[in-house]
Amino acid sequence: MEEKIDLSIIILSYNTRELLKKCLDSVISDLQLAVREKGRGFDTPPITNHQPPITEIIVVDNGSTDGSVEEIKNEKLKIKNKDLRLIVIENKENVGFARGNNVGLKIANGRYILFLNSDTEIFPGSLKEAIDFMDSDKTIGAMTPKTVLYSGKIDPDCHRGFPTPWASLTYFLGLEKLFPKSRLFGQYHKFYQDLDKPHEIDAGFGTFLLIRKEVYKAIGGWDESYFFYGEDLDYFYRVKQAGWKVMFYPKILLKHHKGGSSGLRKESKKITLASRETRIKTARASIRAMEIFYKKFYKDKYPNWLTFLVLSAIKVKGVFRLLKHYINK
Numbered sequence: 001m002e003e004k005i006d007l008s009i010i011i012l013s014y015n016t017r018e019l020l021k022k023c024l025d026s027v028i029s030d031l032q033l034a035v036r037e038k039g040r041g042f043d044t045p046p047i048t049n050h051q052p053p054i055t056e057i058i059v060v061d062n063g064s065t066d067g068s069v070e071e072i073k074n075e076k077l078k079i080k081n082k083d084l085r086l087i088v089i090e091n092k093e094n095v096g097f098a099r100g101n102n103v104g105l106k107i108a109n110g111r112y113i114l115f116l117n118s119d120t121e122i123f124p125g126s127l128k129e130a131i132d133f134m135d136s137d138k139t140i141g142a143m144t145p146k147t148v149l150y151s152g153k154i155d156p157d158c159h160r161g162f163p164t165p166w167a168s169l170t171y172f173l174g175l176e177k178l179f180p181k182s183r184l185f186g187q188y189h190k191f192y193q194d195l196d197k198p199h200e201i202d203a204g205f206g207t208f209l210l211i212r213k214e215v216y217k218a219i220g221g222w223d224e225s226y227f228f229y230g231e232d233l234d235y236f237y238r239v240k241q242a243g244w245k246v247m248f249y250p251k252i253l254l255k256h257h258k259g260g261s262s263g264l265r266k267e268s269k270k271i272t273l274a275s276r277e278t279r280i281k282t283a284r285a286s287i288r289a290m291e292i293f294y295k296k297f298y299k300d301k302y303p304n305w306l307t308f309l310v311l312s313a314i315k316v317k318g319v320f321r322l323l324k325h326y327i328n329k
């Protein structure tokens with residue numbers, strides 16, 4: 001079975017039943033119909049007779065209480081393709097994003113592994129297209145495609161630089177927003193690069209992160225020091241440290257609700273079911289993630305005075321982020 005499977009899709013689920021249903025519907029439809037359609041921001045003829053990848057979908061549920069597991073089992077009944085199987089793993093509690101993905105990784109058999117958020121919907125033909133892109137260059141270790149939000153705007157986090165002190169400072173001061181094409185002030189998302197052509201990047205995001213199985217074997221799984229946020233940047237950093245390319249694919253393969261599980265994002269404010277307790281917990285985790293990443297990769301690269309300033313700024317930002325969620329019930 002291991003040699004046969006092209007793709008293992010790992011979807012982590014936490015109280016996003018309706019979003020998860022749409023996500024699974026889009027994946028199953030893609031893999032069963034295998035039809036590429038126009039209308040994703042680029043001109044390409046429909047393909048109706050190509051062979052879809054042999055795939056396993058591994059849904060890891062992090063102790064959901066909204067009926068998500070039952071919904072997954074309903075989706076399993078829709079599968080008519082013998083080359084597609086759906087596996088459900090039920091964690092008893094919310095163990096976080098990194099640890100939850102690692103649970104799925106341990107049983108993944110595909111030559112490629114895709115980490116896919118439950119608040120996404122992929123477009124028909126996207127999975128085969130992503131695999132074909134990886135197959136075109138054996139030096140590519142990981143890729144993220146151009147992704148749109150439900151508003152139709154690009155999700156900026158699909159194209160990122162690493163959060164160095166300068167990149168973070170210019171981003172949080174709003175200088176990148178004022179000068180988005182500036183190499184000096186736009187290091188956080190690097191929008192001065194051509195987003196209509198494939199190219200190397202520092203990092204994409206864990207929303208749609210496709211890696212080779214060899215990458216996992218070489219660098220291991222996600223760092224479980226992170227509970228939520230930051231773990232994908234950490235993974236991209238380690239992929240590049242190991243000598244692999246991280247690539248941005250310029251065609252739109254999916255749309256993203258953004259923040260469906262955490263409840264922290266304005267993009268999904270109207271549809272998220274995240275409780276106030278969950279929002280506060282993930283807000284704390286997001287601040288903690290900044291500290292973990294900086295101490296792990298940058299602490300020894302910069303002088304002590306700069307490290308002190310950076311960590312102090314993170315704490316100040318954390319106070320304001322937490323206050324917002326304590327005030328907003």
